[in-house]
Amino acid sequence: MARFRHFAFLALVLAGNLAWAVEPVRVANEGGIKNAWTLPPGTRLPAPAYPPKFSDRALEVCVGIGYLLNADGTTSHFALLKGWNSESGEREPAAGFWADFAQASAAALQQWRFQPRPDVGRPVPVYTVATMMFGKHGTAASPELRRRCSIPHLAQHLAAIRSDPRKRRILDTELFDRMLLNPQDFAGPSQ
Numbered sequence: 001m002a003r004f005r006h007f008a009f010l011a012l013v014l015a016g017n018l019a020w021a022v023e024p025v026r027v028a029n030e031g032g033i034k035n036a037w038t039l040p041p042g043t044r045l046p047a048p049a050y051p052p053k054f055s056d057r058a059l060e061v062c063v064g065i066g067y068l069l070n071a072d073g074t075t076s077h078f079a080l081l082k083g084w085n086s087e088s089g090e091r092e093p094a095a096g097f098w099a100d101f102a103q104a105s106a107a108a109l110q111q112w113r114f115q116p117r118p119d120v121g122r123p124v125p126v127y128t129v130a131t132m133m134f135g136k137h138g139t140a141a142s143p144e145l146r147r148r149c150s151i152p153h154l155a156q157h158l159a160a161i162r163s164d165p166r167k168r169r170i171l172d173t174e175l176f177d178r179m180l181l182n183p184q185d186f187a188g189p190s191q
Contacts, residue, residue, distance in 0.1 A: 003160035019144045023180045025068070027155045028128045033069060036123065037114040040073075048108040050134050051100035057093070060141055061134040062149035066158075068175060072121045073114040079171050081129060081157060084148040086136075105132040105144040127179055129154050155181045 050061075064082035067075045080102035087093045090188060116123035131149045133141035146156070151157045159181045161167045168176070 015035070022178065023124070025175065026124065026126045027158060027179050028126050028182060029152065029154045030129050030150065032154075033114070033126055033128055035115055036120050036126070037069060037073070038117050040113060041117050043113060046108045047113045048101075048104040048132050048134070051061050051102055051104050054094070054097060057087065058136045059093070059134075060136055060145055061101055062141070062145045063098070063101050063105050063132050064129050064149045064151050065102060065130050065132060066127060066129045066154075067106075067107060067109050069126050069128060070115060073116070073123070075109050075112050077127075077172050077175050078109055080104070080105075081161070081170070082149050082151055084145075101132075101134065104134075105130070108132070114157060127154075127158075127175070153178075 062084050063080055066077075066079045066081045068077040069075055080098055082090075083092075083098050083101065084090055085093060087098070091144065092098050129151050131146050131151075133145050133149075135141040158171075158176075158179060161171065162181065
């Protein structure tokens with residue numbers, strides 16, 4: 001009988017861990033995490049550095065980088081969701097261009113840390129996006145640059161990626177399949 005109870009307990013623990021592993025992931029527009037998450041006191045969010053390989057081109061560049069805000073406040077699962085540059089718009093002006101800007105952005109995002117707001121019972125992972133901007137030769141980016149890469153309806157943007165087999169590969173499949181991309185959510189500015 002004791003052996004059966006031990007086995008039953010182990011089965012419940014494993015089932016609980018499996019349920020946690022397949023928990024759906026909420027999607028929030030940029031800035032839409034503020035109701036559940038905040039920065040720890042005194043935190044500054046590091047900005048990405050302009051990739052040295054392309055610094056001689058003197059381009060204004062912006063990228064929309066999707067990322068998972070994990071329940072422990074760390075970030076992971078970075079993906080380039082949108083990009084624009086002052087030379088060729090959305091087209092990649094040189095081989096490796098988007099990859100380098102995405103990597104620089106991910107390196108900064110990887111250092112970002114959040115904490116749940118005090119009134120949040122159990123923090124849950126959320127997929128969101130950050131717009132990163134790169135000015136020409138260390139100058140500040142122009143004010144309209146953010147508009148070029150912002151993604152006002154992230155769930156809708158992700159649903160479009162999901163439906164395009166050529167683009168779907170940019171996101172981690174397991175995570176992508178867990179994202180809540182409910183069409184009713186597409187009407188509102190933030191989820």
